[in-house]
Every structure is written in C-alpha cells, then in structure tokens.
Amino acid sequence: MKKPFAAALAAALLAIPASAQTLRIGLAEDPDVLDPTLARTFVGRIVFAGLCDKLVDIDKDLKIVPQLATSWEWSGDQKSLTMKIRQGVTFHDGEKLDAAAVKFNIERHKTLQGSNRRGELAPVTSVDVVDPHTVKLNVSAPYAPLLAQLADRSGMMVSPKAAQAAGDKFSANPVCSGPFKFVERIAQGKITLERFPNYWNKAAIHFDKVTYEPVIDPTVRLANLKSGQLDFIERVNPSDMPALKGESKIKVAKAVEIGYQGITINIGKSDLSQKTALKDPRVREAFEASLDREAIVQVVMDGEAVKGNQWVAPTNPWYAKDQPVPKRDLNRAKALLREAGVTNPSFTLLTATTADAQRIAQVVQSMAKEAGFDIKIQVAEFSTTLNMADKGEYEAYVLAWSGRADPDGNIYNHLVCKQPLNYSGYCNADFDKAINEARMISDPAQRAKLFSQAASLEHRDRPIVYLYHRQWLWAHTNRLSGYRVIPDGLVRLQDMRIK
C-alpha cells in the first residue's frame, strides 16, 4: 500500500512546475533608491541585475557582451558609437524599448537632477535616433571606457512613459525591461520582484519570484542560509569559510573583485603633504618595502583575498604583468630610510571604523615598525574620514574602491590631477597623458601598454600603495545551480535554477 502512495507523492512533487519558485537572496546592506539614474550603492546594483537590463553586459573575463544592444561599432574617428537595439523588447509596462527610448534614457541620465550617471556619461554630447532600432551616441572626444559604463547603471533603460509620469517618485515603482518586474519594497526590509512574462530572454529565467532581503550581520545572514530561509547570500565573512567547507548542503562561489584595498598617501592634497615624513619618495618606498602583503591577506582577510600592487588584481586582464607584486624587503626599507636621513619616521594612518580597515592599520603598523616606522593609528567613522581626506587633513589613509569593469574607472578619478576622488593630490603630467591617451583609443593592446606606463609612474611616486583585492564570497544552497561568477559581484538571475 505504501509504495503506490510514495510514487503518487513523488509524481505530485515532480508535477509542480519547476518555475513556480521563489529565489530568496540575502544582501549585506540595504539598497538605496531603485532608480538607475540616482542610485549610489553596490547592493542596489544587485537588485538592478534582476530588474533592469542594460545595453551591454560584461562576462567573466570583463569582456563586453550584448544585452539590449545586439551589436555596436565605433566610427572611424572614434567620435560616435552606433548601437543596434534588440528587436521586440518591451518594458514592464508594455512600452516598446527602441532607439527613441534609449535616447530618452541617456538624456535622463545626463540631465536628471542629482543624477549619479552624469560624470560617467560626461563625454556623450548627443544621441541620434538613426532608425527605430539603431542609436548613435556622439562623444566630444574618443572615450574608450564608454562601453564599460553602458554595462552598468549608465546603460540601464527605464520606461520613458513611466519615468515621465512618476517624475521624482520613479523609484517607488521602477519600471524597466529586466527579467523581473517590481512588486513591492518594505523600507529596510524585503524587495520583491516577480517574473516578467514578456522578457525577451525568458527561456533563461527559472523563478516566479525573487526577493532581496538586507541582513546586515554576516553571522545572521549565514544562519538564514543554513536554516533554509535564504537560498543565496552575498559577502560571506572570510572567517566563516573554513567551517562552510564541511557543510554538504551549502556551496560557495568566489571571484576576485575588480576593485582594490590600499593605502592612499597625501603627497600633494594639502600643506600637510609637505610636512609629513612621507613627502620623501624614499620614505614611501621604504614603507612599501616593509609590508608583507601575503601576511596582510592572511591576517586581515583569512586568506580570502589576492595580494596586489596595482589598481587591478593580478588575475585581471588589465594587470601589467611586467610589474609584479614586490616581496617584503626589510633590509632595503632600512637602507632607504638611512639614505633619506630619517631612521625613525613617524606618521598617522587614518582609518575608518570598519573591521577590515582597522585590522589593516594594525598589521601595517606592526610590520612597518620593524623597519623603524612609528605609525599612529587614527580611527574615525567612515564619512568623517572621507571628509578629512577630501580636505587633505591626513598623512596616509586606508581606503578601498569597489572597482569598475574598465580600468579607467579605477584610475582616472583617483589619480589624474584635480579629479574628485584624487585624495592623494597626485599630479603628474606624464601620468595624466598616458591615462588620457588610454581613453582615446579602443585597441586593448595599445591601452594595456599605456596603463602599464602609468603603473610604472604610480609605482615610482606611490600616491596609493595597493595591498590586496578581496574575493567576493557567495554561498548558496546546493540545490541552486547556474550561478555565473563574474568579478563585479552582481547576481545575474539568467540560467539560475533550484532543483
């Protein structure tokens, strides 16, 4: 009697369509506004990956691949980018996604008050609708990173009709063209999306619903995964990784980030840069030589990071391989200090209150001490440290950058003279020339050469001493498959499914 019943039960279970499922994702932070033009946070981008398609996307090697645009071409003079827009795509409200909609969106990114995309699209001067499915972006000067920008929020398309109707309330009910459409958001709580039946790539979507829930504490986030309340979590604590190896029901995935963790040195931001012990390049060199990056990675990140010395990780295609990560060399550090005539240089290292940053400061302090450095650590809340850095009220500062797909996004704003994030106050005409030239050409080999030149200048002047690149650590139930590991750390829902 029992067997037929079991068989019937199994059949009934199998009969539940595979798609009648919810994917529950645990986020490390609460996303900000759900409007791609105004959005600022990393976690917001994770939600957008389900909600809003982009003109192009990146793959695991950071290559640009089609999404809403099926193909693209730069003009001969590199001053316009012509893109073919995918046919038959509609927004969640049924409006057509065509060249006119793309024009509307690029213009919205450029003109909406408070837009965070304006800087990214600054070189774009105008957008022409060539035909209903062809759009031409004109730039004031050749701008190679443009495609990478269009692979992020600048390339996200919202429904023009909905955007015009909602005005500055658009984020309360965002309407895009991604695989899932917006259902509701409980502030500081769950964001719920449901499957968009007319998605152009619906065959790749295997869930009916997706929820994103901020669970700030990493231990609680992991507990939710273990107890089966979440299916997928981002940013696992590195110290939890060894314990997860023994868990048969949980799988982990990792990828080296596109950003970096480093120490920014004030070499020209304010008068203080002329008074600090670090003003002598030999002292900066000695400081770097005193650091054992491998040990820093072990102590600070439990080994879940890759040591590095450039704006991109050694695993990144844009890494200048001719300039490998230097080894710790205490003798050289001491010799350099003697040469500079300061055997016990002293400076203050500024750090935010975050756990990683404070651990870095402590490890660096004790390592550099062996070479003769006397480092004082100054801890302040993150936005306070930013303010101090902005005013040049610091000597050295532990600061990370989340990274952009194109290396320009890790360099230009941070190291080119007078740029907004150039807290170091670095100003080197040769460096600026190389980086500006790398913006003008699209040939990757030539760009890589320019980036390598710039890297060697950076290594000489040391406005930033790069330390390591974190691993993105994700964990999910072993019933989940199809997650694509991409270094930008987003969760692309296409092809993911739960058994």
Add this chain to the structure above:
Amino acid sequence: MSFILRRLGAIIPTLFFVSVMIFGLQQLLPGDPAIAMAGEERDPNVVAYLRGKFHLDEPLHVRYGYWMKGVLAGDLGESVRIQRPVASLILEKLPVTLELAGLAMVIALVIGITAGIVSAVYKDTWVDYVANVFALWGLSTPNFWLGILLILLFAVKLGWLPASGYVSPFEDLGENLKSMILPAFVLGNALAAVLMRHTRSAMLQVLSSDYVRTARAKGLDERVVILRHALRNALVPVVTLTALQLGELLSGAVLTEQVFSIPGFGKLIVDAVFNRDYSVVQGVVLFTATAYIVLNLLADVAYVLINPRMRA
C-alpha cells in the same frame, strides 16, 4: 481647566527647545552630509546638487527656518536615501517596534514575576539560587550576543524558528509570531531579570508583614495567601517599574532590530544616522520627543483628575 490650558501652553516652548536641540545636535555629526550622501563616486555635481537641495550652504538659522516651515505645515521631509516621505516611514515602522516591545513586555512580565514569586516563596532554597543566577545572567548578557546564539540554536540547529526577518501580522499571524518570538525574548530577557529581582524583594517584604501572618493564622490555603493577598500588594512597585521600563524597551529595540533584521523604528533611525539621512533623523527624533511630551502631559492631567489637591 485652566491647569490643562497652562500645561498645553508650556508645550510650545518645550517643543521649540527640543526642535532646536535636535537640529543643533545633528549639526555636530562629523562629516559633510552631502559627501556622505553622494555615494562612492562622490560626483562633484551630485555633491553640489545635494548641498543645494538641503540648503547646506546656508547659515544654520536659515536651514532651521526651512525645516521648521515644513514641520509646521505637517511635512517632515523626505528620505534622500530611498525617496520616501519621513512621515510615512514613521507610520510604517512604529507598529512593528510597538509590537516587538509589547511582546517583549509580556515575556518579561510572565518570566520575571513568576520567577520573582517562586524565589521569594522558596527563599534560600536551590530554586531561589537558580532564579537568582538566571536574573544575573539576564542582566549581564549583551542583547546582540544572546540574539546570535539563539538564532544558531533555534533556527540553524533545531530549525524551529526563522533566523531573522519580519512578517506582517496582517499577512500571516502565525508567521508573524514565529518571527517575533526570538527578538521579543532577547529584548524582554534583561527586563525579566529586573522584574524578577523587584518582585522577589517586594514579595519578601509583604510575606513578612502582619496581615499575611493573620491570613495564614486564619488557616487560609497557602496559594490563596500568596497569589491573592501577598502578590497584589507586592505588585504595586513592580507595575510602576514596568511602566518606567517601557521607554528602555523601545531603545533596546534599536539593537535587537539590527540583529534580527526587523524593519522597525530602531533600525530606521540607526540606518538614517549612518547614512546621514538628515530628514529621517530629525523627523524620527522630533516625533519621539513630541510623543514623550504628550504622554507626560496626559500623565499630569491624569494625576490632576485623580487627585484634586494637585489642582492648585
């Protein structure tokens, strides 16, 4: 009547003073709010836009004027971070925290008073010692630590309760209680310990009083003596204490909500402070202060109604 009018009149300068304090203290938060709000890119255009939008370039008193003008018109402003009106956020979050605090109170009363009675009745026996150790433990255990341990036990090991999160009671009452029981226990735990200690000492005092001895001498059942005669009198100071502790519970909810990811009032203000979401911080604090002032007024009025001698 004139008393009530006078008290009402006194509210206005109090509220004015409170609003100046809130506004002034907020300015002491270090860091440029426009930079803190502008995100990782900190695009100079965006920073300039935010400065303009929040009048950050203008003198303090002018900014206060803008804020007050809005408040007087019933507009508490809008969250920059998620573009929602502050008033609607408060109305959405408050019931969640009130539910949490209410449940925590119930748990604290049940555990605290029961343990207090038992330990007083069985004074200097092992039952008393166990109850005392429990009270000491309750007082000295940090909320967040206890929270995480309970999550690991009840959600991960046993799988009985959800690890964190919140379900609205209107959506599913059962799930709502399941999601609330751990945080309510964690929040009520410390209060239970306080209540237990007070119930115990009050009970001991009452149990040694003459009328209890008389009741026992009359040959009344011991249960009736304790529950009907002793407990009623012993509870008077406990009830006063409980009322005083309600405010404590609301502030304790801040941490508990953080650990259990409950989108309540406490989490609203913590997140707002860290994100320099000024309108939310100002709105929430002003709302809380006003609520306290109004409750105090009601209490004063109630005293007067009860005790005519205070009408002078």
